[in-house]
Amino acid sequence: MSEEKLYAVKNDEGKYLDIDLPIWWDDKAGSAFKRIDLAFRWAKKYDGHVVTLIEEPKKVVLSEKQAEIVEDAHNDKLPACYISSKSDDEELLMNAYVNGYTVAKEKKYNVKVPHTEGWHFQKYSSASKLGPRNNWKPFPAKDIDSNMSKGLFLFTEAEIEHYGLQDCEKEEVTDDEQ
Structure with missing residues (x-):
């Protein structure tokens, strides 16, 4: 938030002056003033008073x-204590608690796994139990149909590390491609 203030002229009925x-x-809203002395002159001329406009803090x-820690803190009797007990980023999370927050979307990647030509590497999940006896098994690309989730083939950084694919070539997927 910038240190510069903006001012406006308001009357007793709550209406703003447009000069x-x-x-x-x-x-x-009416006119905004960077200089308080100008706002006071207009307020005097039109029988209003000067108010300071406050910028909304950034989320x-x-x-x-x-985000889960901040949400849980809203349900706790001592939110600051809850946040400090759950995270080392106290200042960041308290700022989010007070001013609001957004959740960052994790980057996802298509991973090119060597020695799997004609095959796709697939994450093991309840949605990907395709092999006999529910054992995980890659499957030929020709077996991919339109009903299968594209998300099965997208990996986050944590998943790439989990599956030991750090040395593989990866390509970031944009929101349009997901």
């Missing part, structure tokens, strides 16, 4: 795990 017309508006970007 271009000049007219009082109740359904939209913090959190991981899913951090």
